[in-house]
Amino acid sequence: MSGQNKREPNGNVGIVIVSHSPDVAKGTAEMVRQMVGEEVPLAFCGGNPDGGLGTSVEAILAAIDRAWSDAGVAILVDLGGAETNSEMAIEMQPEERAGKIVVCNAPIVEGAVIAATEASGGASLDTVRRTAEELSPA
Amino acid sequence: MDETKRRALIIAMAKSMTDHAEELTALDQAIGDGDHGLNMKRGFDAVQADKDVIAGKALPDALKALGTTLVMKVGGASGPLYGTLAMALGKELSADPSRADLARALRSAIVAVKARGKSESGQKTMLDVLEPVAAALETGADPVAAADAAAEATVPMKAIRGRASFLGDRSIGHMDPGARSSALLVAAISKALDTTA
Numbered sequence: 542m543s544g545q546n547k548r549e550p551n552g553n554v555g556i557v558i559v560s561h562s563p564d565v566a567k568g569t570a571e572m573v574r575q576m577v578g579e580e581v582p583l584a585f586c587g588g589n590p591d592g593g594l595g596t597s598v599e600a601i602l603a604a605i606d607r608a609w610s611d612a613g614v615a616i617l618v619d620l621g622g623a624e625t626n627s628e629m630a631i632e633m634q635p636e637e638r639a640g641k642i643v644v645c646n647a648p649i650v651e652g653a654v655i656a657a658t659e660a661s662g663g664a665s666l667d668t669v670r671r672t673a674e675e676l677s678p679a
Numbered sequence: 680m681d682e683t684k685r686r687a688l689i690i691a692m693a694k695s696m697t698d699h700a701e702e703l704t705a706l707d708q709a710i711g712d713g714d715h716g717l718n719m720k721r722g723f724d725a726v727q728a729d730k731d732v733i734a735g736k737a738l739p740d741a742l743k744a745l746g747t748t749l750v751m752k753v754g755g756a757s758g759p760l761y762g763t764l765a766m767a768l769g770k771e772l773s774a775d776p777s778r779a780d781l782a783r784a785l786r787s788a789i790v791a792v793k794a795r796g797k798s799e800s801g802q803k804t805m806l807d808v809l810e811p812v813a814a815a816l817e818t819g820a821d822p823v824a825a826a827d828a829a830a831e832a833t834v835p836m837k838a839i840r841g842r843a844s845f846l847g848d849r850s851i852g853h854m855d856p857g858a859r860s861s862a863l864l865v866a867a868i869s870k871a872l873d874t875t876a
Contacts, residue, residue, distance in 0.1 A: 589714075595714060595754035621756050625756040626755075629750055629759040
């Protein structure tokens with residue numbers, strides 16, 4: 542296993558899953574773990590600051606921290622507020638990180654699995670994003 | 680602008696969002712995801728809880744702090760949108776702005792909100808209220824009347840952005856919740872500025 546290449550898991554692009562629903566976020570992360578294993582840093586968050594449906598910039602910032610990799614982080618989101626809040630969280634990052642985090646325009650479940658699969662092979666952030674976004678309806 | 684006035688502004692905005700939370704949520708249930716009133720109330724409750732700290736700062740920093748709190752606490756797309764609006768205003772305004780200063784700052788803030796929401800006027804959003812308010816500030820018209828009329832004018836619009844855009848033609852016939860919350864805030868701010876002048 543370790544002989545195939547020298548990459549540490551932390552050398553792979555990290556994946557963050559942001560859903561309005563804590564259950565969707567958790568379930569999507571479980572699918573990623575089952576299908577891709579432990580090769581990618583992975584974090585998820587869902588729910589507004591009161592724990593209801595919605596998203597929280599504070600929780601997204603914490604998830605980015607947990608999934609941080611020097612190779613970058615790809616964020617998968619569900620509906621509009623998740624995207625806007627994720628973009629806000631990216632802008633609040635320290636300068637050395639901000640350019641290495643992207644929001645993928647892809648369906649959250651399929652996008653997270655395919656992005657993590659790509660990331661587990663050591664693909665660059667750009668490739669991870671492009672592969673996930675190929676799933677989007679034109 | 681002194682601390683008393685800044686505090687009065689915060690209290691007026693928070694009260695307005697609390698008083699109208701159910702109405703905003705009902706509007707959002709018609710064409711959105713049904714949480715706008717609760718989200719705005721949660722955000723402004725947090726601002727209200729922190730009002731002494733926020734009001735203790737000069738206007739630019741107070742707006743920045745208010746915007747950051749909204750971003751962190753609202754929990755929907757309106758958090759970053761209203762947060763960006765407040766932060767952009769804070770960046771442009773002096774500690775004691777004139778009406779003309781406010782108009783100029785609002786124009787800059789509108790550009791920031793457009794970028795944040797990837798939206799333009801005419802798409803049935805808060806921008807459809809903010810632009811006429813900026814125009815009213817520039818021409819000497821009543822910004823509150825302009826905001827109310829502009830919110831009303833979103834009723835026949837078809838939504839292009841946000842959750843309401845999924846509904847297509849079915850979004851027609853309902854006032855946009857973000858347009859309504861913007862108009863409510865304009866009224867609350869205007870009244871607080873008058874009564875503490």
